[in-house]
Amino acid sequence: MRFRFWVFSATLALIGCGQDSGAGETASAECDGDGIVVVDAWTEPARAGQAVSAAYMTLCNGGDTDDALVGVSFAGADAVEIHLSSMEDGVMRMTPISALALPAGQSVSLSPGGAHVMLIGVTDTISANSPPSFTLQFETAPDASVTVDIRTAKDHSGHH
Ligand SMILES: [Cu+2]
Known part of the structure; x- marks a missing residue:
């Protein structure tokens, strides 16, 4: 079991490892819209049985009230979590968070090296032929x- 755990950790480190800039930060910019608009949602191809994968997107809260992303569901993984990556002493770490703040009038980007949607225990192959569909849950x-x-x-x- 030690070995399996090590493999899992190494995969997490690889997936969590993205661009160095912006690590641990969540980019935000002003945006307009009607309610919450999801743009630019993407993920990498993944095999059924793959330990982990990650997905990214930009969320624009065009409403007048602050909101938060509190959950993501996807039928093709054992579990889905919202993670924040951060650099600590030169090591990239990922922390599960229960909510990602979506301030009114701002867009928040989930991107490699920052916040991401973690797919744990991929059960359905993810490919261009079968793009995944997620359901996002918000506080409001x-x-x-x-x-x-x-x-x-x-x-x-080249990051491994
Ligand atoms: Cu993660």
């Missing part, structure tokens, strides 16, 4: 369904 706004694009992040190579 109604649930939103989002279809996620498949991309390959080139910046993951």
Whole structure:
């Protein structure tokens, strides 16, 4: 079991490792919209049986009241968590968070090296032929369904 745990940790480190800039920070910018709009949702291809994968997106809260992303559900993984990456003493760490703040009039980006949606125990193959559909749960706004694009992040190579 020690060995299995090590493999799992190494995979987490690889996935959590993205661009160095912006680690631990959540980029935000002003935005307009009607309620919460999800744009640019993407994930990498993943095999059924893969230990972990991650998904990213930008959430614009165009409403007048602060909200928060409090959960993500996806039928093709054993568990889905919202994680925050941070750099501590040169080591990238990921911390599960129960809510990601979405201030009114701001867009918040989940991106490699920062906040991300962690897919734990992938059970359905994720590919361009079968793009995943997530349901996002918010503190106040109604649930939103989002279809996620498949991309390959080139910046993951060479970091291992
Ligand atoms: Cu993570």
